[in-house]
Amino acid sequence: MPPAEDRAERAERILDAASELLLRAGYRRTTIEDVAERADVGKGTVYLHWKNREELFLAVLLRESVRSIEDLVRAVEADPLAARLSRLTEIQYANVLGRPLLRAGYADNADTLGKLLPKLHAKLDPRHDEAFVEYLELLAGNDLLRADRPARELAVAYQAVLHGFLGGNPPPEPALIADTVAHAFEPVAVSTMRLREVAPRVVALFTESVALDRKQLERAY
Amino acid sequence: MPPAEDRAERAERILDAASELLLRAGYRRTTIEDVAERADVGKGTVYLHWKNREELFLAVLLRESVRSIEDLVRAVEADPLAARLSRLTEIQYANVLGRPLLRAGYADNADTLGKLLPKLHAKLDPRHDEAFVEYLELLAGNDLLRADRPARELAVAYQAVLHGFLGGNPPPEPALIADTVAHAFEPVAVSTMRLREVAPRVVALFTESVALDRKQLERAY
DNA sequence: GTTTGACCAGATTTCGTATTTAGTCATATG
């Protein structure tokens, strides 16, 4: 087996297997052997990529998270108006709802993620939160966000709103959170011109943030 | 023991005991005997008031909920401006945070409420939701609420926001949800005059709603 | 150099037993 190239491919195959089983059986009931068998590798091979079970499954979730943000970046690249907070929220909200593993992460679905949840939040949240606050500050600096409160405070309120919607049963329509976020956090008038200006920087910001996550994933390849 | 009067008093005493123990030890670990002993009654006496363990503890939570709404009603009576959605939310949010049992109910604290949680939501939510939508419709009819979406839809969004804030860790300051709700759901200008007009009807609405809950509680007396 | 599965310690599940508890009701009490 040629070394470098197929190694990454094998890692992906293992993640695919883990992802599939995680979704079907949940963290608690999915064993490393199950994953190895489904990925057509020996059990020991899994440990050549990740140092233990937990890291493997966290990688599954990290990959899913990276993919969702890559989707988001593509959406903003395709349409600069998607850089607007309300529109971005709508896209990302729908995106998360369409990815059962992320949805489980937000809805605190203990059955599928089990003891992985706390570890997950400890690992992913801080960096993403940071990037998100930067994004808000970028908006604020361009009159695309309410300026009467610090971005960091609006971020707290925003996270609460997002969590509230994602935790809904059933989660409300994406249009409703878009509308709510628009009123709650955007200024009365949002300049399309300004939006076109910041869009590339938004893309850069999220691309950079996601690059770090990518790096971490690739360590396993 | 004179019948009617002291019977209610005894019921309250039992609820006090149950409440105390529920908070300290959680539903799963609190036995009827513990409650009876702490309330200075025989075990059988508890069953003269409630038909089973679950009903007893649901009554504890119902009473807490009733009390919180009574607080709210008093606040609106004392200050008609508190009938405004953002202000009402701020008061009720702080109220819930200050009542550990209600807080546990919203934060899905499985440890203290355990298997009681699903039953609780099934029992309390429908009626309160109904009253809340009426309240929103009352506001909408007086230009005290955004009119570009049906009240029922705003109610869904509002519940998501409230749940998101209450589920926060730690829950954000009351002022932040007030601000968020004001922007998200209120019209740009809120007429103080109109507010004074509707306040009594808001009081009546919630009083009536809570009266039903009271009735249910008193059945046990 | 790379992959693997047999292996082992520790975790988890199982299953039978002991204990606890919800709910009842015959009796005690005032």
Added chain:
DNA sequence: CATATGACTAAATACGAAATCTGGTCAAAC
């Protein structure tokens, strides 16, 4: 005679020992 009680029972829960399973390692195979 109406009310309150705690002894009682069936059912649930907790416990513990034995059996099973699984994460992680590593010597052997390739």
